[in-house]
Amino acid sequence: MSEPQEDFQGDPQVSALYREHAHAEPPATVDGYVLAAARAAVRAPASVAQRHWWQRWRTGLALATTLALTLTLALLHERQPGDLQREAAVTPQPVAPGVAPASVARDTAVPAAPPTAVAGDAVAAAGKAAVGVPPKLPAREDRLAAQRVTPAAGEGVRPAAAGDAPRQDGSPATAPEAAPGSASPRAREGSTVAGTAATAAAAAAASAEQEAAAGPASAARQQPRAVAPSRAGIARSADAWLDEIRALRRAGHGAEAAKQLADFRLAHPDYPLPEEFRQ
Amino acid sequence: MQTDWSDERLMLAYRAGDADAFTILYRRHRGPLYRYLVRQCGSAAEADELHQDVWLKVIHARSQYEPLARFPTWLFRIARHRLIDHYRQHARHLLAQHESAAGEDAEGGEEWIERLPAASEEMPHVLLERHDTARRISVAVAELPPLQREVFLLAEEGRLTLDEIATVTGCGRETTKSRLRYALGKLRKSLQDLL
Known part of the structure; x- marks a missing residue:
């Protein structure tokens, strides 16, 4: 203990007198309380393990919650198997020269189409939505599909066909609508979907009795059409649209082709039209 | 032996979990701290x-x-801060006097004598000891101006140096030295016949 005043001597006599008579001390109860508190405070770390469960597990709970939230978001953004199946069903059968697609064949042969044929109709509905054609599609689609099958002797419906399209039934077929240099199979697929849809839309000018003849099958095919329009409309490209117009012209539907061309120019005013459409 | 350890070493040992170190530390300082407090607040209960x-x-x-x-x-x-809190809670007028006196000349505090926290006769140690010398010493200390009494008690009870007292009170070293000199002078004058 150092002296209170190194350079100040103070008054040793006063200090000695004061210390001689300074005996006041705290009561024993205060001493006991303070010492007990000191010991309890030292024991406190041992009781850390006895903290509330929330304090002990909050870190783990926070991590688990974060992980669960992340997984949930990831799963929500991941494509569901149901979506893949729906997408596969929406994808039309590519039309190969000389070979009638299964769905078309079924549509032309049997009024009540099986579920696989419904997919093609759904795409047709998509095309209808894209071009704003009234919903009179099934019968005209059938007719147009038959027309697309007709030039099987060598005249492809789509001169720009390139490469093989995804084959779902194992039948040899090419993707007539696939534009050269398509970025991906998915893009080709979208183009194919749009092409079929537009073809179906072009057939909307056909008579109503065929639609009536389709009967309940047509009604059954109407239902899934509500699903497809957005996908087909989005996937439809200018090239595919022009291909459809070209197909309409070749099929002899000049009025419909002109209407489609007018719609096309409204939708794509800056798109350079091929020579054949400038007249 | 822990009893030979310095205060700082004992406190570090207590920080590390040694409760016995705190016991030794407490027994060393319980008396001086208590007397500092009881002479400053003037009430044994407080x-x-x-x-x-x-x-x-x-x-x-x-x-x-x-x-x-x-x-x-x-x-x-820590004790001084606690005392200031106590003044704020229970005796704001004393705190105001304490603060205003800080800017005054240490010699000009005679009027403080009449307004000291408590009469020295009521202090428990005076009542217990019943000793005339002790009572007179207590009276003499209690009659010191607060700032002078504080410096005197820190020097006598805490055994603090001038620099340490200056650190505790937040004043300059020369101010502390001056206050202590005045306090000792007044005590000598009051207790002249006992010296």
Whole structure:
């Protein structure tokens, strides 16, 4: 203990007198309380393990919650198997020269189409939505599909066909609508979907009795059409649209082709039209 | 032996979890701290409460304790802050006088004598000892101006140096030295016949 005043001597006599008579001390109860508190405070770390469960597990709970939230978001953004199946069903059968697609064949042969044929109709509905054609599609689609099958002797419906399209039934077929240099199979697929849809839309000018003849099958095919329009409309490209117009012209539907061309120019005013459409 | 350890070493041992170290430390400083408090607040009951609070603050602040200064300096600084809080809660007029007196000349505090916290006759140690010398000493200390009494008690009870007292009180070293000189002079004058 150092002296209170190194350079100040103070008054040793006063200090000695004061210390001689300074005996006041705290009561024993205060001493006991303070010492007990000191010991309890030292024991406190041992009781850390006895903290509330929330304090002990909050870190783990926070991590688990974060992980669960992340997984949930990831799963929500991941494509569901149901979506893949729906997408596969929406994808039309590519039309190969000389070979009638299964769905078309079924549509032309049997009024009540099986579920696989419904997919093609759904795409047709998509095309209808894209071009704003009234919903009179099934019968005209059938007719147009038959027309697309007709030039099987060598005249492809789509001169720009390139490469093989995804084959779902194992039948040899090419993707007539696939534009050269398509970025991906998915893009080709979208183009194919749009092409079929537009073809179906072009057939909307056909008579109503065929639609009536389709009967309940047509009604059954109407239902899934509500699903497809957005996908087909989005996937439809200018090239595919022009291909459809070209197909309409070749099929002899000049009025419909002109209407489609007018719609096309409204939708794509800056798109350079091929020579054949400038007249 | 832990009893030979310095205050700082004992406090570090207590911080590490040694409760016995605190016991030794407490027994060393319980008397001086208590007398400092009881002479400053003038009431044994209040001094008991203050004494307990100060030590509880020491206990709770053990994890932040670093031996940057001597332990008594740290302890009496806590005690002084607790006293100021006590004045704010129970005797604001005393606090105001305490603060206003800080700017005055240390010699000009004669009127403080009539307004000291408590009469020296009521202090428990005076009542217990019943000793005339002790009573007179207590009276003489209690009659000191607050700032002078504070410096005197820190020097006598805390055994603090001038620099340490200046650190605790937040004043300059020369101011502290002047206050202590005046306090000792007044006590000598009051207790002249006992010296």
